[in-house]
Amino acid sequence: METVTRVEIMRSGLVGRWAAVTGAVLLTGACTQVTGLVGVGAGSPATAPVTGEAAAATLSNEGPDDGPTPNELAAEQPPEGGEPVRVPPPKLSKYTYAFPVKGCKTEYRRKLLVLPKTTIWAKPGCAFVSPVGGVVDEVNVQDNWSSATDAGATREGRFVTIIGDDGVRYLGGHLDSVAEGVKPGTRVKAGQLLGRVGTTGNARDTGPNLYFAISWKTGPAYWWVRRGMVKPWDYLDAWQKGNRTLSPREETLKLRAKLGETPQCTIQCDAPRAAQQQEPQPSKTPKPQKKKEDDEEETITLTPTTAPLDGR
Numbered sequence: 001m002e003t004v005t006r007v008e009i010m011r012s013g014l015v016g017r018w019a020a021v022t023g024a025v026l027l028t029g030a031c032t033q034v035t036g037l038v039g040v041g042a043g044s045p046a047t048a049p050v051t052g053e054a055a056a057a058t059l060s061n062e063g064p065d066d067g068p069t070p071n072e073l074a075a076e077q078p079p080e081g082g083e084p085v086r087v088p089p090p091k092l093s094k095y096t097y098a099f100p101v102k103g104c105k106t107e108y109r110r111k112l113l114v115l116p117k118t119t120i121w122a123k124p125g126c127a128f129v130s131p132v133g134g135v136v137d138e139v140n141v142q143d144n145w146s147s148a149t150d151a152g153a154t155r156e157g158r159f160v161t162i163i164g165d166d167g168v169r170y171l172g173g174h175l176d177s178v179a180e181g182v183k184p185g186t187r188v189k190a191g192q193l194l195g196r197v198g199t200t201g202n203a204r205d206t207g208p209n210l211y212f213a214i215s216w217k218t219g220p221a222y223w224w225v226r227r228g229m230v231k232p233w234d235y236l237d238a239w240q241k242g243n244r245t246l247s248p249r250e251e252t253l254k255l256r257a258k259l260g261e262t263p264q265c266t267i268q269c270d271a272p273r274a275a276q277q278q279e280p281q282p283s284k285t286p287k288p289q290k291k292k293e294d295d296e297e298e299t300i301t302l303t304p305t306t307a308p309l310d311g312r
Helices: 002-032 053-062 070-076 233-241 249-259 272-276
Strands: 117-121 127-129 134-140 158-164 169-178 193-197 209-215
Touching: 117 233, 134 169, 158 193
Parallel strands: none
Antiparallel strands: 117 209, 127 193, 134 158, 158 169, 169 193, 169 209
16 A cells, blocks of 8 residues: 555656646747747747857947948938039120120119110219220210200210221210220220210219110211110120120111111200290290100101111
8 A cells, every 4th residue: 555655656746847847848938939920930040149259349340339431421412513514695796795884883774765775874983895896986075065055966975986896886975084095096895994984964963874875887967876776775784694795786787777877866956945045025935845854755756868878
């Protein structure tokens, strides 16, 4: 009876140890097994984890975290662009032009006034320069304008005209002074000083400005042609913005062929103020006449003539 009891105890103890070992194995497997997708186990890594001295060596080789490397920055940032390629405006003629007021801030009107000309507002003393290479045609150093008569022939005060190499005449009036050495027959270049902006002529009470006009060569008796025949502002816009080859030659020659070299005077041809200042007759009181200022809008009518062209 005692023998049987010992055997049973030994068996139960052996079974218990086996159960303990089996439970430990199962518990270890459960703790070390990594699962991947549902129902799929992930096996052990292909390489053993780096521990101990090997891990310390790896960290020491990487160094401190100083931010992104130059290669990483270059990959993140777009490359810098080069200098822009400047494309010049198209060349529209063989002539090179200059804006007629140099080195000063300017303003001017871009609409038809009494005459097809423009008033370029600038500070007194600003440089009036030749718009194109050519030859000086007329120079007036005397300010003969009188408010009593307001004669059209003297309204520009001191002025200089040139005949450009393009065959076009350019006028700069209301000058304070004419540059030294500028006289009829003088050869000038585009941008060369011709005079200084002032208030002569009928600009005496309006502020300093340059009276600028485009026409064609005529004799001095035909002063109304000199005062402006071609609208200038499109050309001024182009010269000021950098297109220095836009030329008024074609428009000027076409208009001269249509009107003739010496069209009749139709605007400001008399002296209206002189008539106003006459003493009234006892039997009739003269009606006051309206003064026509340079900035007053008016429709222009020019009468063609049959004067021969000289081919310019």
